[in-house]
Amino acid sequence: MAKKRKKAKKRSKKRKVKRVKTKVKAMKRTGILTSKKQAAYTLSLTGGIIIFVAGILALLFSNILPTTIIGSYVDRVVSVSCGALILLMTAVIRRNAKTAGIIILLLSVIALIFKPYGFIMGPVLSLIGSALLLIRK
Numbered sequence: 001m002a003k004k005r006k007k008a009k010k011r012s013k014k015r016k017v018k019r020v021k022t023k024v025k026a027m028k029r030t031g032i033l034t035s036k037k038q039a040a041y042t043l044s045l046t047g048g049i050i051i052f053v054a055g056i057l058a059l060l061f062s063n064i065l066p067t068t069i070i071g072s073y074v075d076r077v078v079s080v081s082c083g084a085l086i087l088l089m090t091a092v093i094r095r096n097a098k099t100a101g102i103i104i105l106l107l108s109v110i111a112l113i114f115k116p117y118g119f120i121m122g123p124v125l126s127l128i129g130s131a132l133l134l135i136r137k
Contacts, residue, residue, distance in 0.1 A: 052083025
């Protein structure tokens with residue numbers, strides 16, 4: 001009786017493992033499970049949104065805030081365009097990860113140079129995301 005129980009447990013474990021493996025394979029096929037690529041996508045997207053929002057807020061409140069905080073008009077436009085281009089490049093990550101990573105890296109550095117600095121956190125997140133893309137095998 002005990003042998004039958006052990007065999008039944010082994011069979012049920014094998015079935016569970018097999019089910020999990022097939023689910024993981026299906027998730028990989030559909031593009032849901034790609035650990036580093038997904039993390040890079042999320043970080044770059046979040047950074048791009050923060051940079052874009054920082055630029056838009058700087059443009060909207062240019063009359064209220066002093067230019068020492070938000071920079072000149074050119075700085076604000078560069079910030080908005082960098083944020084928009086980073087958002088655009090995150091859509092390209094699935095097709096061409098290396099090229100997207102390089103462009104996101106360059107745009108993040110540019111966003112760090114110009115005021116309002118993308119609230120500092122935006123370019124840093126995008127830099128980390130692009131580094132994950134470039135390190136990836």
